[in-house]
Amino acid sequence: MSDEPTQRDYRPTVFLPKTDFPMKAGLPHKEPGIQAKWEEIGLYEKLREARSGREKFILHDGPPYANGDMHIGHALNHVLKDTVVRTQSLLGKDAPYVPGWDCHGLPIEWKVEELYRKKKLDKKEVPAKEFRAECREYAQKWVDVQREQLKRLGINGRWDKPYLTMRPKAEGAIVAELHKFAETGQLYRGAKPVMWSPVEETALADAEVEYQDLTDSPQIDVAFEIVESAIPELVGAYAVIWTTTPWTIPVNQALAYGPSINYDIIDWNGKRFLIANEGGLQAEAMNRWGFDPKSGDGSLVKMIKGSDLAGTIVRHPMHHLGGFYAKPRPMLAGDFVTTDSGTGIVHMSPDHGEDDFDLCKANGIDPVFAVMGDGRYRDDWLWLGANDLDAEGKERRRSVINKPFNAPEGPICSDLREAGALLSASADYQHSYPHSWRSKAKVVYRCTPQWFIAIDEHLGHLPAISPAEQSWEGEGGDSTIDEEVTAGSPTLREIALGEIASTRFVPEKGRNRLRSMVEGRPDWLISRQRAWGVPIALFVHRESGELLVDPDVNRRIQTAIANDTVDAWEESRAAEYLGPDRNPDDYEMIGDILDVWFDSGSTHAFVLESDEWPELQSPADLYLEGSDQHRGWFQSSLLESCGTRGRAPYKAVLTHGFTMDPKGMKMSKSLGNTVDPLKVMEQYGADIIRLWALSVDYTEDHRIGDEILKGVGDTYRKLRNTFRYLLGALSDFDYESEGVETAQMPELERYMLHRLAKLDANLRTAIDDFDFNEYVRALAEFTNEDLSAFFFDIRKDRLYCDAPDGLERRAYRTMLDILFQALIRYTAPVLVYTAEEVWSTRFPDRASIHLEELHALPADWIDDALAGRFDAMRELREDVMEAIEPLRREKTIRSGLEADVSVPSSAIPDGFSDADLAELFIAATVVRGQGSTVEVTRTSDNKCGRCWRLLPDVAEDGALCSRCDEVVTEMDAAA
């Protein structure tokens, strides 16, 4: 075509999208600036004003521990919380978010002690007040660090006034909660074996204990001589026990057998031994003792049933020491005795085991408190006490978890061997054993005086559970509550179980998990022998041992602590609290502090009910934490609230799983597979972490890694470019002069209204279900499938080439505006920074997208008849695309615009003209054919030099079609 005149370049006459909004996000660089803007305009406060008086939605923040940087679990948890709050706000509710931190407790105390050790200071020489001040400072430091990190994540909340469990008012309120338990008789001091760390000299909470596998644990078999029995063959025989804790033998007080287990009396080496008749177990045990089955010197004397052992009495191998050791040891029936390992007979020390304690208590055998806090036997202990010296006159006593002390050659085994009671001793047993998670040192069970909240006491101060509230009973047929409930007031456990039944759980399986834990849990051990925490601020009468329950005294204590921090609980102020009518010398001031779970379990009281945060209210609509909090905060909050208020502090509980590495393995520093959210924010941006958190199935364990984040980045870019296109296509759009009523719009636009309305309904359901995975998926799929690949592609021609005042083009732009207004709101809770960037690009004068609410879409946008036709058309469209493909492959045509398409007329939905279809299929022409398949040929029409469509009214390639001719003529005239 070299002989043709130079064609005019029509590019300047085409209305291309126009925007400064960059395709490349540069989030790590851009986000901090947007964050700064939010702080500057006071976004959180503005939002509170905007939603003032609306229905409230209260998400109560579970306080993270103020120790260390934010990790991926915090990030996930807070993104979910923030998204809940933002989506509720989007619905128009007033959804405040007051973040909080858990500040007391052992880990912080430990850190401060570590600093002391580095400075060669002894904690015991530092006044408690000073020590606590340092703990306070340490916690505050990490609160500040985490606060900045969470802000950077885009979490919108009351950052200028978070709640801290160490604020004096909080400390006072926590004591007030404790006093409620005391005043209603739910608190008691008991002796119970608790996990005790001899190294740290404190009782440990379950959460402070971790189990490690040992391969060199001692194991010994000890023979107890039977002195009385209803079975003659047993008198003079030996009951053999097996234990991995030789140090408990000096505190033995009984033996336990399984009543339904069968036992053998076996004659071996001239002695008779009692052992369970359990093949593997018996062979294994006797093998340890050195029994050779081939020698034939062992023979079965008699087989008996466990229950036959009732009334049997044995004596301690060290009975010659007299005193404690001379007392007879009864054999007791214990259901917990198994034949998994050992001998089928278990030695009992009520001081050092839960089963032991319970069984002995039931049989009138009390603990003897033989082991002191540092792990040694007390001075006056007959065996291995302070006066027990070796040949060189050195004390043989050591900490009971000292390895040589328990070794086969150690003092315990040596003495037992000498007494002829040690059948075997070695240090090669493999099992998992509890350790302190801070010091990594072994812990022991030890009986000490501790404070407990009773779980099964009937609470007279609360109304009985109503029949309606008992309706959950029998659902699973495994109820632990029976006719007792109706007999009187409920117990704390019963109230809690009733509340679990009436709470919403997302996902539902959380209910079973919490319920089974509450059903099975023991009394709540709330005392700790530490310094950094809220004191168990109570007095005990020295003479009577009774707890002083005087509301006036308690009020004075609460006020003092609320004013002066926990430091107010000191001896010098006892008189002030007790008042003029009592003599401080008559009272013991309890020196223990509270379990930190009691602190955090009380947050509903000192945060939700406090007038310090008037925007909050109780009970909360939602608690949202990781699934580990079934054991933790969900439960401690439930018990605290049920014990003081008779109801749960929450209406719903949402739990999420844990974040694993790309292979689904747990992250750990030692494996080096951790993902640091701070680094991800530096590399990808906070919006990417947020989108990741909402894209995975967070109700289960889920994964993170480079490949996953890359995929999230792809989803992000698609959303971002959709907004870039909308911004460009809508540049200079003015509804007043250009807008089209939806009723006047072409069918395609009205179909998109329908699709949008459907999406809107889906998203609202997802919000109600807290199903953000579905939310993000639906949003992304809509932008990909309905918009980018369908609507935008079809309407490209109208947008670029139609006259600006043409109805179709105006209708399209109106539709784009509707889409923009909806999509930017849907996106705002997810991509908080990007949404703001988009919003401020289009509306530089408006404060923030995050103040906006969802619009209620007109009901008449739903048009099922229209949608049915269009859905059918889209299916046909897919067939057409498929039919065009071979021609493109063989280069007969390049684009669909060059295709003449013949479609079986029977396949065409009603109401579409051939021209409609050509436009919808982005083809040259569409005709109705007689055949049963879609046929495609290359069109013979020429290509318009402006709109590039191939049309019959184009005289030659490069000339204008009539539509473009009109538009260009008008533009030329205007110019």
Next chain:
RNA sequence: GGGCCGGUAGCUCAGUUGGUUAGAGCGCACCCCUGAUAAGGGUGAGGUCGGAGGUUCAAAUCCUCCUCGGCCCA
């Protein structure tokens, strides 16, 4: 060791009370466009639904066992 939960394409997820050739989006491969351009469009290849038994006319779906992983507990 015990309780509970989970294992569907390379990735993230759907799969209703068991019912036709197991789906989506992304990624990938190939192609088109070059007037959303480090963008947009099209087509296509990917799965013995962790494994093995069993129930059933029929199982990703129900049962048993095993395995891997997780949370909690000991």
